[in-house]
Amino acid sequence: MTWRNTLLIVAIAFLVGCAYQVRMMSRDSGTVYTGQATGLGKGTVSITVDEKTYTGTWVTVADSGSLTLLNTYGRTSRGTSYSGFGSSQRYSTRGTGVAILSAPDNTGPRCEYQIESGMGIGVCSDDKGRLFDIQIIKQ
Secondary structure, eight states, X not given: OOHHHHHHXXXXXXXXXXXXXXXXXXXXXOOEEEEEEXXXXXXXXXXXXXXXXXXXXXXXXXXXXXXXXXXXXXXXXXXXXXXXXEEEEEOOSEEEEEEEEEOTTSOOOEEEEEEETTEEEEEEEOTTOOEEEEEEEEO
């Protein structure tokens, strides 16, 4: 794949973004609530809990990637010298994030999560001290 093709794919991904299903389960009742999140690396999220809709933003900070550089030098069997250079880059699909949501009455949960390759898990707490386990699933 050429660099132009790679850049085109990345540009399309940024324009289209990603959609996620968000599932929250209360630790005190076992009730499961569902919502939606959109974006790529950051975006918006909405979920309804006990007939109250919370909306807000989420941000994920990706784990560090790495860069490897390689230089080679030598001579051919005919005595001609040569050199070569190569590089390798790895970008992580793993990250840690925070979602901050609120309702019109200024109440809402705060969530912390980890995500990798479009799947994530985490914990949310609301203003009343209730805890929720969350799942994030790329659609």
